[in-house]
Amino acid sequence: MIADPVFYAVAVPAVILLGLAKGGFSGVGALSLPALAFIISPVQAAAILLPILIVQDVVSVWAFRRTWNGRVLAWTLPGAGLGIALGWYFAASVQPRGVLAAVGAISLAFGLYRLAILRRGVPVAAHAPGWMGAVAGVASGFTSHIAHAGQPPFQLWVLPQGLPRDVLVGTTAIFFAIVNWAKLPAYWALGQFTRENLATAAALMPVAIASTVAGVWLVRRVAPERFYAAIYVLMVLVGAKLLWDGLA
Numbered sequence: 001m002i003a004d005p006v007f008y009a010v011a012v013p014a015v016i017l018l019g020l021a022k023g024g025f026s027g028v029g030a031l032s033l034p035a036l037a038f039i040i041s042p043v044q045a046a047a048i049l050l051p052i053l054i055v056q057d058v059v060s061v062w063a064f065r066r067t068w069n070g071r072v073l074a075w076t077l078p079g080a081g082l083g084i085a086l087g088w089y090f091a092a093s094v095q096p097r098g099v100l101a102a103v104g105a106i107s108l109a110f111g112l113y114r115l116a117i118l119r120r121g122v123p124v125a126a127h128a129p130g131w132m133g134a135v136a137g138v139a140s141g142f143t144s145h146i147a148h149a150g151q152p153p154f155q156l157w158v159l160p161q162g163l164p165r166d167v168l169v170g171t172t173a174i175f176f177a178i179v180n181w182a183k184l185p186a187y188w189a190l191g192q193f194t195r196e197n198l199a200t201a202a203a204l205m206p207v208a209i210a211s212t213v214a215g216v217w218l219v220r221r222v223a224p225e226r227f228y229a230a231i232y233v234l235m236v237l238v239g240a241k242l243l244w245d246g247l248a
Helices: 005-023 028-036 042-063 070-093 096-120 130-147 151-161 165-189 195-219 225-247
Strands: none
Touching: 005 028, 005 042, 005 195, 028 042, 028 096, 028 130, 028 225, 042 096, 042 130, 042 165, 042 195, 070 096, 070 130, 070 151, 070 165, 096 130, 096 151, 096 225, 130 151, 130 165, 151 165
């Protein structure tokens, strides 16, 4: 497993953010991979985080298993499969700096988008066209494979529908649980499930489970607006730095 203490100084907070996101603080986990990309390659960081995400999915899906929307899943999941395939091709074909730039661009765009949502709010449009959900699924699968940041396009279609909080959290949990399992063959094909990466993921697993349980507990008790705002500002800054490094 990775022995560098600097890595764990970044990885532990990153995994905690993933756990809070899986517990219901949707979006905050998107800072995790960009932060790790400062220490190791973004593809290796994504491979280490994927088993952690899958274990966290079990906790979040179980917690919200009775509250989900079948229409949203039916429109978005087929497109997500195509997006994952495109993400695998991109990661296999592009140099590491290109992947770094892509992670930075996704993080920057997501942070700006969510800050705008916090400032203006989301208009409610309960009958968003289904074909837009299919497009959102493709984009979500692609960005999820590249940077574990598939929530921006997914939320862009889902949030305006005004789903109840627990239904939104439950639907999001099921969608990304399926997407994360679907990403396994692609990361295996990229040769990223090495002994070192899997051992590192296993070492971080207790933090992952505890933070997800904490997220489920907190999301039902805490108004997250200020917490979200701080995370999204950090995402903008980190994304801009990664994008600059990738293009330089």
